[in-house]
Amino acid sequence: MVREMGTAAVYFDALVLASLGRAREAVQLLEGRERDGRSPAIRDFVASLRALLEGKPQESREATERSLAHFRDPEGRYYLARQLARLGDHDRALQELRTIVDEGFYCPQALAGDAWLDPLRSSPDFAAILERAKDGRRQAAARFIAGGGEALLGVRPA
Secondary structure, eight states: OOOOOSTTHHHHHHHHHHHTTOHHHHHHHHHHHHTTTOOHHHHHHHHHHHHHHTTOHHHHHHHHHHHHHHOOOHHHHHHHHHHHHHTTOHHHHHHHHHHHHHTTOOOHHHHHHOGGGGGGTTOHHHHHHHHHHHHHHHHHHHHHHHTTHHHHHTOOOO
16 A cells, blocks of 8 residues: 655556556555545546546546646646546647746756657657756756756765
8 A cells, every 4th residue: 555645646646656557556546546635636637647547538638627726736737648648649748848948957867768659759849858958957057067056965976
């Protein structure tokens, strides 16, 4: 049994369980969280994954879109975009990925290595999104170093 660990756990521990082949346990966890009085935004976030894992694509799409309307955080919306890709909504997933990278989600490692995004990899749009994320990451790292970030963290340059 997975122990409650706070707000972030309402989705991510269930996602890990599903990734380990324990989808039934993940669904049970998510069902309980939908009923426990959380905000509509969190309830939709949880419901979107639960419905996806249960093989209910339309219900998952609807909950994903409702959740996207609430979320302003690019990282949270990344997880919803990857669900859209998994559901086969490739154009919508690409649109959301483009938006979150434009808003500063510079995590090319996640984009490059996430198996749920595999259906998007042959798209020139995906390649462009990945390149923008890589470029944004390089620029952010350069600004961090130029601003003395390494000294702030006590890191010595190599």
